[in-house]
Amino acid sequence: xxxxxxxxxxxxxxxxxxxxxxxxxxxxxxxxxxxxxxxxxxxxxxxxxxxxxxxxxxxxxxxxxxxxxxxxxxxxxxxxxxxxxxxxxxxxxxxxxxxxxxxxxxxxxxxxxxxxxxxxxxxxxxxxxxxxxxxxxxxxxxxxxxxxxxxxxxxxxxxxxxxxxxxxxxxxxxxxxxxxxxxxxxxxxxxxxxxxxxxxxxxxxxxxxxxxxxxxxxxxxxxxxxxxxxxxxxxxxxxxxxxxxxxxxxxxxxxxxxxxxxxxxxxxxxxxxxxxxxxx
Numbered sequence: 001x002x003x004x005x006x007x008x009x010x011x012x013x014x015x016x017x018x019x020x021x022x023x024x025x026x027x028x029x030x031x032x033x034x035x036x037x038x039x040x041x042x043x044x045x046x047x048x049x050x051x052x053x054x055x056x057x058x059x060x061x062x063x064x065x066x067x068x069x070x071x072x073x074x075x076x077x078x079x080x081x082x083x084x085x086x087x088x089x090x091x092x093x094x095x096x097x098x099x100x101x102x103x104x105x106x107x108x109x110x111x112x113x114x115x116x117x118x119x120x121x122x123x124x125x126x127x128x129x130x131x132x133x134x135x136x137x138x139x140x141x142x143x144x145x146x147x148x149x150x151x152x153x154x155x156x157x158x159x160x161x162x163x164x165x166x167x168x169x170x171x172x173x174x175x176x177x178x179x180x181x182x183x184x185x186x187x188x189x190x191x192x193x194x195x196x197x198x199x200x201x202x203x204x205x206x207x208x209x210x211x212x213x214x215x216x217x218x219x220x221x222x223x224x225x226x227x228x229x230x231x232x233x234x235x236x237x238x239x240x241x242x243x244x245x246x247x248x249x250x251x252x253x254x255x256x257x258x259x260x261x262x263x264x265x266x267x268x269x270x271x272x273x274x275x276x277x278x279x280x
Contacts (some may be wrong), residue, residue, distance in 0.1 A: 001049065003166035007102060008101035011165060014098055017053060018091050021154075022055035022147065024134030024168045028160065031130060041160050045107050050165040051158050053127070053134035054092055056084050057066040058153045063273050068220060070267070072252065074258055078265040085111040085263055088157040101163050106161035112263050127156035135168035138176035142187035143202045146176050150272075151278030158169050177201065180277055183221035196271065209238040217255040217267035218245060218265065 008025060015023040028041045028048035041048045050250045065071050092108035099106040113124050128145040131137055136156075137147035144152030188196040195210035213219060213227035222245070229247070231238045248253045259265060 001164055002224075004164050005166050007163060010168040011052065011095065011098070011163075012223055015052075015091070015095060018094055019056075019087070020054050021057045022136055023222050024055075024131065024136045025052045025165045026051045026053060026130055026134035027167045030133045030170075031125060034129065037129075039123055043127065044109075044125075045105060045160045045162060047105070047162045048160050049162050051130050051134065051160050052095065052165070053131045053136055054088060054095075054149065054157050054159070055131065055136055055154050056091075057090055057147075057150045058084065058155070063153060063269060065225075067174050067269070070217075070221070070255060070258070073265075073267065074262065077269070078258070078262040081265050082158060082263045084155040085157075092157050096161075099163055101160075102163070104161055104163040106159050106163070108159065109158045111155055111157040126157065127158050130158045131156050132173050133170045135171040138172040138174060140177055140275065140277065141181040141185060141186070141196065141198075141202060141205065142275060143196075143206060144220055144272055144275070145278045146180075146275065147173070148176070149278055151275045152276065176277060184276060186276065188275045190274045192219045192268070192270065193227055207232070209234060214268035214270075214275065215266035216242065217252055217259075218249070219268055221251045221255060221267070222249050224231070241254045261272045 012023050028051055031051055032040045034044060041051060058080060062077055065076045088111045096106040096108045109125060111127070113127065128139060128231055131145040137145045140146040140152065142152060143158065146152055147154055185198055188198055193210040193213040195206050195214060197205045209232050210227060215232060219225055220225065231239055234241045255267060
């Protein structure tokens with residue numbers, strides 16, 4: 001394929017000029033038929049050629065406040081997350097219209113992308129993986145996209161387009177994991193429900209049900225770090241037994257309501273908070 005380097009430069013300059021912090025381009029074919037997704041970029045745009053990865057960083061203090069009080073989380077981290085995702089929606093639409101004016105089709109994906117409830121972690125298209133193949137960073141041991149500048153403390157979205165943009169390539173794929181994560185593993189040691197493992201590389205190094213115990217709020221709202229056996233062994237995922245725990249711990253029901261209102265924010269970010277990548 002012949003790439004339009006001038007258009008690629010214009011897209012990137014436009015993205016940075018409207019307030020995005022980082023932008024990269026991936027080949028659409030590299031996101032096709034991967035085990036991480038249940039769809040293909042070609043199911044979204046039949047003649048897709050490129051995927052643009054857009055990144056915006058969190059304010060430095062967003063991860064530093066107390067996480068023990070859900071009301072503090074709601075008025076700080078959850079609100080910041082929602083605001084950043086709204087910014088990504090607005091800015092990705094600006095770039096989509098820019099590409100359309102240039103004669104190309106483009107489809108912006110929502111930052112808060114749907115997951116496959118049968119497997120939970122397999123989503124329509126992973127912004128983290130797209131960010132990796134677009135050269136923005138590397139998937140770390142905590143399964144976040146780690147950027148050299150800000151580590152995992154970012155929000156991402158993607159635009160699929162048939163514009164022949166020049167790809168940046170996965171320049172950092174495996175690099176941060178091999179050079180930093182394998183010497184660190186702070187996220188593994190700090191994970192309250194022990195969801196992460198040293199033995200395997202991401203995305204195959206975590207236990208889904210233990211992970212859900214953390215991000216669905218049960219670690220903090222039940223004050224129990226290691227999930228009970230019925231939660232760990234539930235299939236297809238522990239979400240099928242969530243009503244049982246919501247009845248036992250009423251704050252979980254409140255949390256789930258707020259989570260829907262705030263855009264699916266996790267109530268455990270310890271693995272991102274302790275990550276040294278990108279910290280000054």
